Amino acid sequence: MCLPGEEGTTQRLSWQCCRNPDRCRWFFGAIKRTDAEKQLVYSENQTGAFLIRESESQKGDFALSVLDEGIVKHYRIRSLDEGGFFLTQRRIFSTLNEFVSHYTKTRDGLCVQLGKPCLKVQVPAPFDLSYKTVDQWEIDRNSIQLLKRLGSGQFGEVWEGLWNNTTPVAVKTLKPGSMDPNDFLREAQIMKNLRHPKLIQLYAVCTLEDPIYIITELMRHGSLQEYLQNDAGTKIHLTQQVDMAAQVASGMAYLESQNYIHRDLAARNVLVGEHNIYKVADFGLARVFKVDNEDIYESKHEVKLPVKWTAPEAIRANKFSIKSDVWSFGILLYEIITYGKIPYSGMTGAQVIQLLGQNYRLPQPPNCPQEFYSIMLECWNGEPKERPTFEALHWKLEDYYETVFSYSEANNFIR
Template identity: 75%
Template structure:
């Protein structure tokens, strides 16, 4: 039980240890059914041995007749956690508060809830978000002076940071912990973070301002599937889709904003006939669907039984990063926002790195932009199965064509791709970000780029590029793949860009 949380919510182990316990024989039997691809009925008639109460962190509107709608703060009793990512639950409502015809049981996305009385259930706890993201969220309209959140520390694993909006800027405090409890200053310690928050809500006592309301949570997580029923069966009926608005087009087809099941906004990529072999695509897509990370576009479903092939993914309303950088929105971006988008891409790529998966076509055109400055890597793995046809690709071997200006020299010469060739491409992506979407190696043809790279040429530092960022690019473009940084290192460098001890306020300096 609890496969989803074991894989994706390790931070819940301290507050919901039952999710991480080994299953008994009955659970093993049930899991065997799941592994065999047989949907198991929820325990409607038989009371499960383990029932646990959760609280909703976000609103959820049912997508199918099997789903359960709920609102932020609702209490739910989870009856079955064996469907990965989708749990079966019952709403816990006060007597007389139900509406006629209201559904009280059904499937819920597991990443929308947290165990009652856990730190994850607290409205002020934001988990492992970066300092840059923290500041963006606290500075959003609607947050007043005293708005705050507690997050997991980036630099000190197992510790926490308090971030507070003082009405003008965001200030950060390290929450330290010893055998006595949590503290900003050793003059005052607390057994729990709840007690810590209660105290500083009533007393500034060293903080820039008393804590008021938790930061507004605007970023709603993406369910990892369209529904419980599509978690395993993901070849769906194309008649369940409506194409509403064309978002763009390219060499392989078009991208549409669409609607699934009359309930769920999705993106639909329609591929030109002959763009790829359906069998090759399905083999790759099966892997892609199981790659799950907040900075990767989630593949939901496919329609491959007739042309055109449809690829259904989560919807990112602002389109590709390349177009976003080049249009009016890009003109509003400054270095902090550019570093943040690069860090988000590095985070998604670090996950692919950890899964031993190679993107093969990392570029600004394959990063998508969502609401609230969210950036996600798209089209990972598709370069393996697309039949590329355009002037910006280089044919290294029979039936293998590459976007040469983004491709590492060793991949061009011998068609050898690795996560290190993706790192090279990431360096080109950094160039695209800092130049607001300019073409790399401007004025050069593909064969000229190859010749110059072999002689040690590298893109010169753009005029508006800080030396520190250009140094990161040059590391990505090291001639020896083994000497290029890992994406984990790149993520850390970008998330900590220009961060030093002055970013955190010492509470001791304020204690009277």
Template identity: 40%
Template sequence: MSERPKRYISLWDFQAANSEELSFKAGDLFQVLDKSNDWWWVEKLNGEGNGKLEKGCVPYNYLAEEGSVEVQPWYFGDMTRTEAMNLLMRVGNGKGSFILRTSDKQGFLYVLSVRASDTIKHFKIMRNTDGEFHLNTTSFFPDLTQLVDWYHEKPVSPGLILTQPCVKVEPLVSHLNPVPLDEWERPRGEFTLVKKLGGGNFGQVYEGLWKGKMKVAIKTIIQDVTTQDLFVKETTFLKTLRHRNLLSLYAVCSVGNPYYIVTELVPKGDLLNYLRDSKEDELDIDGQLDIAMQVAEGMYYLESKNYVHRDLAARNILMGQNNICKIADFGMARFITDSCYVTFSKEIPYRWTAPEAIEYGRYTVKSDVWSFGILLYEIMSRGMIPYAGLSHSEMLTFIRGGQRMKSPPKCSQRVYNVMEKCWNLNPKERPSFSDLKNILENLSYYEASDSTPTQSKMEVLFGWGKKLR
């Protein structure tokens, strides 16, 4: 007897915007026929789930596999700790409101984030060799649903039990790539420039509309010999990459002047201005470390694809909803087939560039790691200028002489140690982005559950006192 195909259930209502899309109500059942892009091609099933009604495209993030943990109102999937914190602090959530989210960190698969009055506590969910889930060494559960049910009755930490799932926000269709990934070239008439957001040496960036309704960012590049090469390199690069911490390319216009590079619109602007404008109660140490971890995640993805960015800096990180970080500005990025990329171009961001790249034009993943150390300095200093007061030549003499920037104010020694590892003169001695992901994760703070030995937040972040067992 053949196994029945997987069925999917819709979590929200959806109204189709064109003839290819399919309208549906929350709770409708589907069989998925094609998952090759952000819009799945599906067949809608009748109420019993067997008769077939109609076919069409639907946004993938409105569906969940029937019977899976994804259908639970408390399950939020792939989400950063800062995103979870922002959601839980919204109106409608009170003490005990919670989110269960996934983690790809070493040692645990899920995190339980719980609101405790005006703070958020995060608990690691481990799984033992028998497949049982647990927060501590006394209570074990065969599945996540039973774990959640248990902590509705028992305290997850002293005085804190789970009450209701965090209010779930319907996903935005505008976050999805609106066309198949092989149909990049679009007619210029589909786009309208609305307002200027910024500019640089090679073009301007505008907020715009796609087909009069979908908000996008449009980078315009005036055509000439230099910018034609830049346009080809940047768009070719972006077409090959898809990651939640990289800016998503939607479309290009290479017919007419200027060229258009159309990407997702990231509403909060660049990280540098966010760091300088935000107050400490808006962005605390946990939030700063979370931003650094997100960038490391995105750079690890680039590292795995053999790309070097060559311009990693706070000004080139964009801040989205719930502080989701997007690495952007890939005009200098290159694919490397050997161990390094060599160029003698002098158009380089000196204060962020590794000494071997400045002096010899040698770019590797490890030169990006040096730049990440400078970016970490920007994050922890809330936007201070690297090597302030030094000229480019003085900066290089300073570095080659074995000196390094001092630790930013209020930055822990453990975090500063990460910067110093990135600034090793020997590229081979610098950590990889895989290493940096794990190092930063180990600096993040997680609560102890009701029967786990506790340790203060200051002890964890700053290395005081005994380590958790």
């Protein structure tokens, strides 16, 4: 038998596939979307390389992952109860073999014509400093070489660095006397408890002398805000924008599951790495949100809030929850779709607060699909409990083209 999993799955793929395993080289079974991307990007695959996998979000369905000029794009393959597979109901195939055969001969609406099946390779986990410091966070600062300043602010700087002359890292420094070191290190304490592929990974700290260092993985392309502004629509289109949003939602869904709130979710606090990887960063304001059996964190200290990203209930009463993060995520979606424009442009914070009190919402940006704007509006529901969970937002964005558009409509945006 050439395929793992349930007997029914094998039968649905067709008897031909099982009699000739070479024809099933494109089937990768129940691998995750992120693993599919690693297989397609990290191996020696060319544009058109593809694989078919079992859908993560829809039991019984399959997904097509295909490499297009270095970017992996995903399509849901739907199935009929009476048998058959399709991307669009105008063309139904009795087996996945027929499906593959058709799209290797013609693009027929796909981003590219299917080429060779993805090579099955063992993708090694990238080495990082966390393997060396997981049980001992404090390291010798002499092992860190600062190479290039990436940015600076009121409280310190961020540098690109090298650990032990081998591992690229990012180093956040605290300017002596600029703030309480305990407040600075609170971010590191939170990051020690958080491990997820879509959250910035803490590697180590240097706290024994000034300046204090927080050492994390390096994301070479900087903040999502700058990344979007620098592109301004040249290479980034809706397909990539939806993928950015889905990756951020995945990281936030993990925070949601761990009972954390971020409190400062914005494009400036999402970092961009190689191979279209996006990760949530800057946990300086993050807090555990389970307090007295309620999902609310009430700030006891005066905190300067980024008003244009903050939910109305957090502005009014200083009460934060994962649902206030969902509101901020809606603003982040606005930033993504407008290539990093500042929300409520030309308005002061006081004006924004007044307008929100009158149920004002940011208007639909030009070139923003109605379906994408609808997700933003869901995040901006005036009643926090009515806003979606990050888990729901993650899957909605993962399946954006398959659930929101018909197949032909989706391809108007896949370029």
